[in-house]
Amino acid sequence: MDVFMEYFWAFVIGGAICAVGQVLIDLTKLTPARILVSFVVAGTILGALGWYQPIIDFAGAGATVPLTGFGSLLAKGMREAIDKDGLLGIFTGGFTACSAGVTAAMIFGLIVALIFKRTDRTRQE
Template identity: 70%
Template sequence: MDVFLEYLKAFLVGGAFCLVGQLLIDLTKLTPARILVSYVVAGVVLGGLGVYQPLIEFAGGGATVPLTGFGSLLAKGVREAVDKDGLLGAFTGGLNACAAGITAAVFFGFLAALCFKSGSKINEK
């Protein structure tokens, strides 16, 4: 039962993040790139204010998988690095913390480009 509740929380919180994104798409004319940027910056701000960590503890993947989680990870990395190395940490912490994600995106993007061709998007019935 606990496991079910855990997944339900991840589903609901993650879904809610996407719902807000969809509202932004439908009601404002924000382009996808702008929404992605807003989410990451919002994540940095919320993470910096210490609001996001409790949400991660509550919802797990529901809070880490959306791009706000990426932002909060940046904030967390910077905070820990500043604690350790002082001001230098402001410049090293962010990329360190999200190195796995960015490197994976670049590397798998490169691999995918080697393996696949761009789609025809033929408008099928």
């Protein structure tokens, strides 16, 4: 695929997924936490049904970067863990799949808390 088109579709699909989130916020008064939960669960379901992989193949990071991609990763990790470990996989698959992102967020969060000082939002224009 042409390099330009690759970025173009990443932009359009990723942007569209975010735009859906914005429409939900504006129309339904869902709180941010509820939006995040809905997107991950929706991604897991789409991933389970095998409908999300084609979007990833088509839009690359445009599909993996939004939280729906995180959800589809959970479904995929679950499948792989069960194929490998059987019953135990049901219990290990989810966390194994999301471990990179969650660990990164946790460790970087801790480092930021150690290094940085809270900012004063009222100073900003």
